[in-house]
Amino acid sequence: MKKSGIILILLFTSIILFSQDQDSVLIKRIFDEALSSRIAYENLRYMCKNTKGRISGTIQAEAAVEFTRQIMFEMGLDTVFLQELMVKRWVRGDRETATVRSGLSGDHELTISGLGTSVGTGKEGITGKVVEVKTFEDLEKLGNENVSGRIIFFNRPMDPALYNTFHSYGKAADQRTRGASEAAKYGASGVIVRSLTTSLDDFPHTGVLYYENGIPEIPAVCVSTVDADLLSSLLKEDPDLKLNLVSNCMNMGEVPSFNVVGELRGSVHPEQFITVGGHLDAWDTGEGAHDDGIGCIQAIEVLRLFKVLGIQPKRTVRAVMFMDEEIAQRGGLKYAELAVRNNENHYAAVESDGGGMTPRGFGFSATDKRLESLLDLKTYFEPYGMNQFSSGGGGVDIGPLQQSGTLLISPETDMQRYFDYHHSPNDTFEQVNIRELQLGSAGIAALVYLLDKYDL
Numbered sequence: 233m234k235k236s237g238i239i240l241i242l243l244f245t246s247i248i249l250f251s252q253d254q255d256s257v258l259i260k261r262i263f264d265e266a267l268s269s270r271i272a273y274e275n276l277r278y279m280c281k282n283t284k285g286r287i288s289g290t291i292q293a294e295a296a297v298e299f300t301r302q303i304m305f306e307m308g309l310d311t312v313f314l315q316e317l318m319v320k321r322w323v324r325g326d327r328e329t330a331t332v333r334s335g336l337s338g339d340h341e342l343t344i345s346g347l348g349t350s351v352g353t354g355k356e357g358i359t360g361k362v363v364e365v366k367t368f369e370d371l372e373k374l375g376n377e378n379v380s381g382r383i384i385f386f387n388r389p390m391d392p393a394l395y396n397t398f399h400s401y402g403k404a405a406d407q408r409t410r411g412a413s414e415a416a417k418y419g420a421s422g423v424i425v426r427s428l429t430t431s432l433d434d435f436p437h438t439g440v441l442y443y444e445n446g447i448p449e450i451p452a453v454c455v456s457t458v459d460a461d462l463l464s465s466l467l468k469e470d471p472d473l474k475l476n477l478v479s480n481c482m483n484m485g486e487v488p489s490f491n492v493v494g495e496l497r498g499s500v501h502p503e504q505f506i507t508v509g510g511h512l513d514a515w516d517t518g519e520g521a522h523d524d525g526i527g528c529i530q531a532i533e534v535l536r537l538f539k540v541l542g543i544q545p546k547r548t549v550r551a552v553m554f555m556d557e558e559i560a561q562r563g564g565l566k567y568a569e570l571a572v573r574n575n576e577n578h579y580a581a582v583e584s585d586g587g588g589m590t591p592r593g594f595g596f597s598a599t600d601k602r603l604e605s606l607l608d609l610k611t612y613f614e615p616y617g618m619n620q621f622s623s624g625g626g627g628v629d630i631g632p633l634q635q636s637g638t639l640l641i642s643p644e645t646d647m648q649r650y651f652d653y654h655h656s657p658n659d660t661f662e663q664v665n666i667r668e669l670q671l672g673s674a675g676i677a678a679l680v681y682l683l684d685k686y687d688l
């Protein structure tokens with residue numbers, strides 16, 4: 233090779249190294265600012281304490297829309313706007329009760345909660361013998377004669393042996409989502425489901441259920457894991473015991489609601505979008521701190537970090553608060569529908585919905601070629617403990633963008649404690665650690681900065 237060629241290579245390498253160095257310095261400034269600021273944490277506190285109960289279709293959900301719209305407006309973003317959509321309105325009503333009546337051991341109150349979109353039992357409630365099962369195959373074996381008129385008790389725990397708690401959740405969730413319709417096929421009068429949590433606690437962990445078309449809609453509740461164990465042992469002692477369930481929930485049609493969007497306009501490609509989102513709705517029994525107040529607040533914080541540090545993205549970066557993730561995912565569907573209708577080019581989308589525990593890295597759903605360069609970014613994040621960069625990422629709300637080829641990304645967090653909080657009264661502001669929250673915000677901001685700068 234000629235001398236001039238060698239000099240050129242050396243020059244090129246040193247430009248790259250200089251640029252990497254500059255990026256590391258900027259990323260450090262992002263983390264410094266995030267870890268030194270209390271703004272995001274206080275925003276989360278406000279959201280948890282003042283819009284508690286914000287399941288879609290409620291006035292609390294509308295208060296959360298207004299709160300996030302307001303804070304993004306006050307940040308002086310380029311645009312803040314709402315996307316209207318229709319959501320189902322489901323109302324819980326008075327607190328549900330479940331009373332075991334046993335001729336042998338007397339009465340026992342169980343800690344329960346109605347499942348989302350469940351019908352109620354009526355004022356008197358329903359009373360019946362209880363049949364404990366683990367799977368839908370158990371129901372089939374029992375058949376109509378052993379199920380009809382009974383209350384079916386689904387008692388299959390989340391598998392504690394799996395490292396990935398989301399996999400364990402996925403393996404157990406059918407009892408909650410489809411148990412009512414499966415039991416109703418054999419004439420059951422109601423359903424009580426063991427809470428989907430890896431902890432043994434006395435909180436009911438609720439969540440949505442889906443009724444199958446053409447099958448009678450029967451009431452369904454979840455019971456705390458402590459009381460699921462109690463009910464199971466009471467049944468062994470007295471198989472003839474009866475359970476009285478009272479719930480007052482109702483489905484009340486549909487009402488309008490909104491996604492909330494804030495934008496920092498791109499300096500080079502304003503017509504290309506990078507979305508950073510979380511979902512605004514949350515189950516009414518808790519404060520929706522980990523699920524998913526943190527996702528919304530981190531998205532807003534990413535834009536604040538860009539503004540405060542004077543980072544000018546080439547593409548338009550959006551913070552999006554999706555509505556209705558928990559019941560019918562209408563917010564994510566509306567967002568993708570509008571993207572197609574408005575001919576928007578969605579370059580990448582990040583959804584933070586795995587809880588606000590210690591960030592570990594990112595998952596990416598991308599083509600092999602794109603994935604390779606994304607995985608190379610890992611070195612920038614190692615100083616902050618985020619070294620798990622892997623294939624496979626996304627989220628319920630950004631999922632519908634994938635059909636247009638959008639790169640989908642999910643922040644990965646330490647998942648061992650997530651189901652201690654998930655969908656329960658234990659999901660409160662106090663369970664979020666300010667440093668873990670802000671490491672998450674800074675990590676997302678740094679990733680968005682890099683993939684925008686290097687067109688990854």
Ligand SMILES: [Zn+2]
Nearest residue numbers: 511523524585
């Ligand atoms: Zn969630």
